[in-house]
Amino acid sequence: MDWAAQYRPQRLQDIIGNGQAIRQIAEWGKTWHTGARPLVLYGKPGIGKTTAAHALARDMEWEVIELNASDQRTKGIIERIAGAGSTTASLTGTGRRLIIFDEADNIHGNSDRGGARAIADVIRSSRQPIILIANDLYGLDQSIRGLCDTIPFRTILAKTVASHLRYICASEGVDCDTAALQHIADNSGGDLRSAINSIQAAAIGADHVGSGDVHTSQKDERTSIFELIKAIHSGADDDTMLRYAREVDGTPDTIEQWIEESMSTLSGTEEKAYAYQTLATADRFIGRTYRRQYYTLWKYASALMVMGPAEAAGGKGIHARIMPPGRWRKMGTGRKQKNLRSGIMGKLGESYHIPGNALREDFFTPITKLIEADPEEYARVLHFDKDELEFFIGDKKKAAEIIKDLTKERREEEQGFVRKKLTKAQKAALEAQKNVLPSAPEPKESQEEFREEPPKAVPKPPQEPASKPEPIPDRSQKTLFDGF
Numbered sequence: 117m118d119w120a121a122q123y124r125p126q127r128l129q130d131i132i133g134n135g136q137a138i139r140q141i142a143e144w145g146k147t148w149h150t151g152a153r154p155l156v157l158y159g160k161p162g163i164g165k166t167t168a169a170h171a172l173a174r175d176m177e178w179e180v181i182e183l184n185a186s187d188q189r190t191k192g193i194i195e196r197i198a199g200a201g202s203t204t205a206s207l208t209g210t211g212r213r214l215i216i217f218d219e220a221d222n223i224h225g226n227s228d229r230g231g232a233r234a235i236a237d238v239i240r241s242s243r244q245p246i247i248l249i250a251n252d253l254y255g256l257d258q259s260i261r262g263l264c265d266t267i268p269f270r271t272i273l274a275k276t277v278a279s280h281l282r283y284i285c286a287s288e289g290v291d292c293d294t295a296a297l298q299h300i301a302d303n304s305g306g307d308l309r310s311a312i313n314s315i316q317a318a319a320i321g322a323d324h325v326g327s328g329d330v331h332t333s334q335k336d337e338r339t340s341i342f343e344l345i346k347a348i349h350s351g352a353d354d355d356t357m358l359r360y361a362r363e364v365d366g367t368p369d370t371i372e373q374w375i376e377e378s379m380s381t382l383s384g385t386e387e388k389a390y391a392y393q394t395l396a397t398a399d400r401f402i403g404r405t406y407r408r409q410y411y412t413l414w415k416y417a418s419a420l421m422v423m424g425p426a427e428a429a430g431g432k433g434i435h436a437r438i439m440p441p442g443r444w445r446k447m448g449t450g451r452k453q454k455n456l457r458s459g460i461m462g463k464l465g466e467s468y469h470i471p472g473n474a475l476r477e478d479f480f481t482p483i484t485k486l487i488e489a490d491p492e493e494y495a496r497v498l499h500f501d502k503d504e505l506e507f508f509i510g511d512k513k514k515a516a517e518i519i520k521d522l523t524k525e526r527r528e529e530e531q532g533f534v535r536k537k538l539t540k541a542q543k544a545a546l547e548a549q550k551n552v553l554p555s556a557p558e559p560k561e562s563q564e565e566f567r568e569e570p571p572k573a574v575p576k577p578p579q580e581p582a583s584k585p586e587p588i589p590d591r592s593q594k595t596l597f598d599g600f
């Protein structure tokens with residue numbers, strides 16, 4: 117079994133180091149009440165943050181619901197899984213449920229769209245305790261950070277790491293040189309998990325481990341991209357940057373995109389130009405690597421993509437939030453637009469009996485003019501959702517209001533209370549009649565206003581007010597450009 121999992125502390129009191137953080141967590145658990153602020157535990161990988169959250173749950177006898185980065189944290193999924201857990205009682209009916217959002221600073225890209233907002237919503241409505249885990253506090257979305265209390269976790273001292281490794285070796289019956297243990301501890305960077313993984317790797321099939329058996333390059337590859345970016349901007353030495361680039365969990369092309377994004381924070385034009393030039397060359401090397409399967413080039417690509425930007429950054433540090441590559445967001449938006457367009461084409465094609473693929477985008481201009489003239493009627497007849505209506509009228513708020521009204525109307529329709537609204541022209545005509553005959557009794561809701569079924573008609577654009585309501589046009593005689 118994996119020693120890191122086997123020797124994972126079960127109780128808060130067994131966790132090594134970070135005494136103050138552990139005391140704060142225990143206190144938070146004991147005094148937790150509905151409405152208490154969630155905790156963010158943040159710090160480098162492998163120092164006990166997730167372990168502490170689980171140990172607290174065990175100490176408090178709380179159930180655990182855990183979501184991590186591999187879960188597609190779309191709004192719907194978060195609300196389904198955590199939302200239910202956060203507002204209802206636990207399975208046993210009495211206890212609480214601790215909701216753990218692991219890798220909470222890792223919400224990005226299309227699949228996480230809405231994820232941050234959903235977490236913030238869950239936090240606001242939760243009646244259960246919540247703990248978020250992050251490597252980088254500032255990688256956490258601002259909307260979430262502002263709702264939580266934060267507890268930092270520090271890396272563990274090398275001598276503490278060494279003594280824990282000694283305990284594990286003794287428990288496993290492995291004889292290990294003090295020098296070997298110290299070597300692993302010194303190179304662990306305070307990451308206990310990587311130290312445990314290193315000693316286990318060295319001990320496989322051996323009952324004695326000497327210094328020569330230890331390869332600290334076996335360090336778990338968990339340097340975060342944030343550390344790499346910070347190292348590049350703060351003028352770390354080449355060896356450190358290259359080691360981080362090797363250790364970051366990601367392919368060279370994704371790492372390069374993160375670095376590229378961070379270069380947008382440089383202030384000087386020349387510096388930026390230099391950084392982008394070296395990144396472009398690195399990009400060419402990566403491309404060649406993929407095309408020719410000649411992996412030696414990766415090494416050069418990595419060197420270029422960290423050293424060039426580091427030189428451009430001039431060791432001034434990064435004074436902005438480290439963001440995921442902007443092009444990921446754009447790709448997400450592009451995909452959304454494409455799906456939107458094909459959805460619209462499908463609906464237009466169906467309503468006007470034209471094959472969707474025969475409709476070209478040139479139709480959008482005239483159709484847009486018609487829809488702008490009476491968005492409500494077109495949205496009703498063409499069954500638009502709010503994104504589709506917004507596409508034509510370019511007004512998000514108005515589109516949302518119209519669709520909200522139509523949804524309400526449809527709901528009422530389903531319940532058998534169909535109240536057909538008058539078209540603008542009909543309303544104007546009624547209004548005109550009222551003005552001409554001021555003494556006439558208030559028009560009661562006429563038969564015109566109530567229908568069992570809404571007319572299946574393509575609406576006309578608004579017309580000059582007529583003296584009496586326009587008849588509802590017959591859809592079968594309409595063409596795409598009617599009224600245009």
Ligand SMILES: Nc1ncnc2c1ncn2[C@@H]1O[C@H](COP(=O)(O)OP(=O)(O)OP(=O)(O)O)[C@@H](O)[C@H]1O
Binds near residue numbers: 123160164167251
């Ligand atoms: N402070 C600690 N005390 C005892 N064991 C620890 C401690 N920190 C880490 N470990 C060991 O390392 C393993 C991984 O720790 P854990 O998952 O809690 O780290 P983490 O800080 O949450 O890292 P990540 O951010 O990568 O999730 C644990 O199973 C345990 O064996």
